[in-house]
Amino acid sequence: MFALSVTSCYVLQQGVYAYQERGDLEKLARVLFVLLCHCTCVAKQLVFHAQAARVDRIIAGLHQPLFDPATAGAGASSAAAAAARALLRATSRGAARLLRAYYGCAVATCVLWTIFPVVYKLRGFRIEFPFWTFLDYNQPVMFVIVLLHSFYATNLVAVGNTTMDAFIATVMYQCKTQLRILRMNFETLPERARALTKESVNANYEEILTKLLFECIQHFQKIADTMALLEQVFGLAVLVQFTVGGWILCMAAYKIVSVNVLSFEFASTTLFIVCILTELFLYCYYGNEVTVESDRMVEAVYAMEWLHAPLRFKRSLVLVMERAKRPLRPAAGHLIPLSLDTFVTILKSSYSFYAVLRQTK
Template sequence: MSAQRVGATRAGSSVASLLRTLRFCGFCRLTPLPPGKNPPCITTRIKRVMHDAYCGFALAVTSTYLAQELIYAYQERSDLDKLARVLFLLLCHVTSIAKQVVFMTRASRVAELVKGLDDVTYNPDEAKRASLLTQRAQGASRLGKAYASTAALTCALWTIFPLLVRLGGARVTFALWIPFAYHSWPEFLVVLMYTHYVTSLVGIANTTMDAFIATVLGQCKTQLAILKMDFESLAERASERAHETGERLGAAASTLLVRCIKHHHKICDTSRELQSVFGSAVLLQFGIGGWILCMAAYKLVGLSVASLEFVSMLMFLMCILTELFLYCYYGNEVAVESAQVSEAVYGMQWVGPDGVGRDVQRALPLVLCCC
């Protein structure tokens, strides 16, 4: 498994495409090399240095844009309409940069988290269980593409709207501090492309970061569902194993029970590591999310329903609501599935000629307490 490409398994593939998108946007560094190990060739070393520089550039651009928004917000602090116009994006960029910093500074832990999904424990070969993993990977791919596409379309509308206004002869004011006048076309186009690049970069990367965290939570839910199936069928699988290997039924059941316990421990380790790495950023997301929704809704009510700006703001609200919904939904799924694991342990065939055996029976109360 160590020689296998990261994300090549069914479980690992669920986050592989999301990780590629984040690295393309410069929001996540390449998988760090082990301490003391140098890249195998000069080309790889150059690629790593260039990508690290690109990640630094992405952070510098997003931070600069945030600083420009802060200056604009301070300058227009007495005008509520202008303040609301900048605050919803400013706060969104704060949460995005918080997650961006986490992905960059904890790249090695993120890489280990992804590598852990390629573990053989998470990738059973049995058809029904493999089907669950395939469905999870396909669902994660659809989520990432749909979510990022919505953000990209929203940013495109934010670019088209001021362009149409400028073509109509009106003066356009961008909701950020610009150190030069942009009333002529060349300067206006420079500022327009700059805002489009940064908002699109943040929009696509921010939605992908949310999809990544939600997908890892979803993977924990899927692994708990597989574990539940393993517990429910432990007696039958032990009987099959004893028939195939010739070992005692009790010994076969004990071996399978140990595998289930190790599987449960690994799922717990994954969820704890996810909480440890991203917990503070997600907490900030929820703390600021309500404020973002209020500012966006305040701006929305003042727009014409038939305007492009209204459509773009509606799509932005959908993105923010989806962002908060993903964490709540997948977190709840993990909690519900985890509670059902102990029910599966209690509901397995404990006694009888085809039961799990006395050794396993003695261990089951302890397993129930742990699960």
């Protein structure tokens, strides 16, 4: 709650500054791309606070037996089970690397934003922070206080945004991996049933086959429920992110063309653009991956050895394939699909906004 309060206060300061400088496009561009980014952070923080119970349900759902690395690939051969566990370990390592790289880039941006005012101050230039404050920071002591306030607030936003984005992306990454494991389970379903039948004296092949199919259906439904809950909880916040994402990139590009290429400000703005591109790309890439893996489910069902299966089982497969024809398609606010096409569209839109601004300058 403290982080939300500090972030909201900083956004308010930036909003006042933007209103005061509304007639100066250069100053307005300088504050708007950061202000819009901070607004998306506040929106996501509000969701985490208001939907805390449902967020806990998402996290608890990832520890369900169907998603548990220890039970993934149950009833499969040791090689298939080992492959499933390897996929889950790779997902965990990939998510950790993603968070570290994304977080590091964001913090580096904040550090550079703190360095270049100090350098300019030491050179005797007049410094104007892009937010409103009642303090006269021309004095050294006040300058340090305002600088530390800016550094702390921007770092809170950096940590908050990267952590929340990485969390949402990791859940989609996990669902993508679970869909891949499910495809493996579908493809090897008859083989697993025969292996279990041989292990038990009184086992019935058709009953075991039907049981394994039901487990696969439950697994798919669990993945679908997780994605649906994720979309319900964060759909509106992600929609806000995608709505203003083009404007953030546009304003950052407008700002970066007016600064020295060899300056700290250019380096920090470049890193900021990289962070925003990464943020948008994470949602689009992992949302696209979930859709692609879900699309392949029909092929996985058809690829199993169903020719010699019992007639009742074949009829059940028809129903499963009909359901699999409707793939999971994550969307922001049920409106904007999370796909690579959407990412390209945002880039095109941001360039169009930038071109209009340059023409009206």
